Amino acid sequence: MKHKILVVEDEQDTADLLKRVLEREGFSVLQAKDGRQASTLVGTVHPPSLVLLDLVVPYVSGPELLKLSRHHPDRKDIPVIVVSADNYEPDIQRALSEGATAYVTKQKGSIGLLQAMKRILPSTPEQTKRVAKAGSAAPRTGRVSMRRRLRSTPRKKRAA
Numbered sequence: 001m002k003h004k005i006l007v008v009e010d011e012q013d014t015a016d017l018l019k020r021v022l023e024r025e026g027f028s029v030l031q032a033k034d035g036r037q038a039s040t041l042v043g044t045v046h047p048p049s050l051v052l053l054d055l056v057v058p059y060v061s062g063p064e065l066l067k068l069s070r071h072h073p074d075r076k077d078i079p080v081i082v083v084s085a086d087n088y089e090p091d092i093q094r095a096l097s098e099g100a101t102a103y104v105t106k107q108k109g110s111i112g113l114l115q116a117m118k119r120i121l122p123s124t125p126e127q128t129k130r131v132a133k134a135g136s137a138a139p140r141t142g143r144v145s146m147r148r149r150l151r152s153t154p155r156k157k158r159a160a
Helices: 012-024 035-044 062-071 089-097 106-120 125-136 146-152
Strands: 004-008 028-032 050-053 080-084 102-105
Touching: 004 012, 004 035, 012 028, 012 106, 028 035, 035 050, 035 062, 050 062, 050 106, 062 080, 062 089, 080 089, 080 106, 089 102, 102 106
Parallel strands: 004 028, 004 050, 050 080, 080 102
Antiparallel strands: none
16 A cells, blocks of 8 residues: 655645655655645545645644644644755754654755655555665666756746
């Protein structure tokens, strides 16, 4: 059975990139573009195996979502990895003290994120097969880190 990952990210380019990276690694992905949608998804569908949470999302902020999930009996044990462009140490420590399982900066790219996920989630048989195949095949080329992808994509201006 695939691990189900909930990605809470308001930047569509970043959300799409995360989805592609995660699906390539054998995960099932749900996406939420804001805190309200994330809260609804977690409350109505089978709980995800893991949540990837951007701290700055509309309606219900990332830190608020984290607090809500840690105080909810059915959601408190779902691991949450904060994925943020912010690498300010006090913000990282605050997120971890409020219940984040891990904190990954977007500058670390998809490799840093996948390493954190592998430390938290047990491997599924499907992912183990994928790793075995990857070890016997020629190395992949053309990988694009989240940082390079985000730099090369023009950002859309938000309406005030």
